[in-house]
Amino acid sequence: MVLSFYEIEPSQKIRKLENQDSDIEKSLQQLFEMNLEELLGVRFIASEYSTGKVHKGRIDTLGIDENNVPVIIEYKRSVNENVINQGLYYYDWLLDHKAEFEKLAMKVWQLKHDDISWNNPRVVCIASGFTKYDEHAVNQIDKNIELYEYQLYEKRFISLNLVNTPSVKKEKTSAKTAAKVKVTTADIKGLYGDLRAYLLSLGDDVQETELKHYVAYKKIRNFTCVEIQAKKLLLSINLNPDQIKLEEGFSSDFRNVGHFGTGDLRVEIKNSSDFQKAKQLIIQSYERTK
Numbered sequence: 001m002v003l004s005f006y007e008i009e010p011s012q013k014i015r016k017l018e019n020q021d022s023d024i025e026k027s028l029q030q031l032f033e034m035n036l037e038e039l040l041g042v043r044f045i046a047s048e049y050s051t052g053k054v055h056k057g058r059i060d061t062l063g064i065d066e067n068n069v070p071v072i073i074e075y076k077r078s079v080n081e082n083v084i085n086q087g088l089y090y091y092d093w094l095l096d097h098k099a100e101f102e103k104l105a106m107k108v109w110q111l112k113h114d115d116i117s118w119n120n121p122r123v124v125c126i127a128s129g130f131t132k133y134d135e136h137a138v139n140q141i142d143k144n145i146e147l148y149e150y151q152l153y154e155k156r157f158i159s160l161n162l163v164n165t166p167s168v169k170k171e172k173t174s175a176k177t178a179a180k181v182k183v184t185t186a187d188i189k190g191l192y193g194d195l196r197a198y199l200l201s202l203g204d205d206v207q208e209t210e211l212k213h214y215v216a217y218k219k220i221r222n223f224t225c226v227e228i229q230a231k232k233l234l235l236s237i238n239l240n241p242d243q244i245k246l247e248e249g250f251s252s253d254f255r256n257v258g259h260f261g262t263g264d265l266r267v268e269i270k271n272s273s274d275f276q277k278a279k280q281l282i283i284q285s286y287e288r289t290k
Contacts, residue, residue: 004016005017005019005151005153005157005159017153017154017157018153018154019151019152019153028075028150028152029047029060029061029075031158032061032073032075032126033047033061036061036063036073039160040063040065040071040073040124040148040220040221041065041066041218041220041221041222042063042064042065042066042071042073042124043063043064043065043066043108043109044061044108045062045063045064045104045105045108045109046059046061046062046104046108047060047061047062048060049062051090051093051097055089055090055093057089057090057093059072059074059093060073060074060075061073061074061075062101062104064105064109064111064116065122066221066222066262067117067209067211067216067222067262068111068115068116068117068211069116069117069119069120069121069122069209069211070094070101070105070116070118070121070122071121071122071123071124072087072090072091072094072121072122072123072124073124073125073126074086074087074090074123074124074125074126075126075127076125076126076127076128083125083127084125084137084138084145084147087123087124087125087145088123088141088143088145090123091121091123091143095118095121098118101116102116114212117211117212119209119210119211120144120209121144122144122145122146123143123144123146124146124148125145125146125147125148126148126149126150127147127148127149128149128150128151129149130147130149130163134147135147135163135164138164138166139164143166144166145164145166146164146166147162147163147164148160148161148162148163149161149163160220162205162219162220165204165205165206165207166207177210177215177228180228181228183230184228184229184230184231185230185231187271188228188229188230188231188232188233191233191269191271191272191275192226192228192233194275195226195233195269195275195278196208196215196226198279198282199217199224199226199282200217202282202283202286203219203286205219206218206219206286207219213227213260213261214226214227214228214236214260214261215228216261216262218289219286219289219290220289220290221238221289221290222238222261222262222263222289223237223238223263223282223285223286223288223289224236224237224238224263224282224285224286225237225260225261225262225263226261227259227260227261231270232268232269233268233269233270234266234267234268234269235263235266235267235268235269235278235282236254236259236260236261236262236263236264236265236266237263237264237265237266237267237281237282237285238262238263238264238265238285238288238289239263239264239265239281239284239285239288240264240265241253241254241255241264241265244265244281247277249268250267250268250274250277251265251266251267251268251281252265252266253265253266254266263285265281265285267281
């Protein structure tokens with residue numbers, strides 16, 4: 001889908017912004033790498049990273065996301081370049097070189113070995129456009145591949161659109177999450193099932209990522225993280241606590257408190273009443289988070 005963007009001038013006249021529909025340039029890769037956290041929720045690790053003498057390649061951008069999941073980013077520089085196959089090639093290299101990546105991540109971001117999640121590494125492909133065949137191919141591959149289309153306007157504005165949503169809705173939770181749910185009370189089991197169904201129902205763009213200590217629900221970035229405890233569900237919601245009326249025993253400011261997951265607002269769900277109140281905060285976060 002091609003969108004048109006217009007500028008409203010002081011005279012109230014509207015001027016269409018000119019789209020620079022050219023092959024991606026090195027300067028745009030640099031722009032992404034300088035702003036990875038803002039654009040994709042990814043922390044930068046390396047640029048043009050060599051895969052060595054055997055693989056004989058260079059990964060455009062290496063990063064790690066807010067859930068400490070490794071990320072490969074590839075940019076489509078020409079119409080004929082198959083960036084998806086290229087990303088898959090480097091994906092296999094990454095799985096064969098976990099220790100090398102971990103060493104990089106620990107050096108750049110002072111992470112610990114156990115902090116890094118290898119549950120579902122991401123391949124992010126960026127281009128000015130993808131074909132319907134690209135989208136179909138990605139949907140047939142059992143890998144976490146994301147396609148993003150960008151549009152650059154007059155070297156001043158950029159738009160970014162997530163074309164596909166990988167591995168969105170799963171029928172069952174993983175064995176790890178199921179084990180956590182098993183030791184909860186019957187009420188919490190039911191509440192978790194209802195909460196999960198609600199989060200996944202918010203839109204086709206919702207992705208579920210199960211991690212060691214929590215389950216993240218995201219679009220491009222996390223909007224809610226869920227930590228399963230024996231007698232309650234602990235949510236980290238991506239909202240500013242200063243803009244929320246906090247309620248003792250239900251919601252609190254998480255900014256200066258060590259916790260699992262991302263998000264500054266802490267919400268505790270112990271019963272169905274808490275769940276109904278939490279829904280209003282979750283939908284706010286979903287709508288505000290890109």
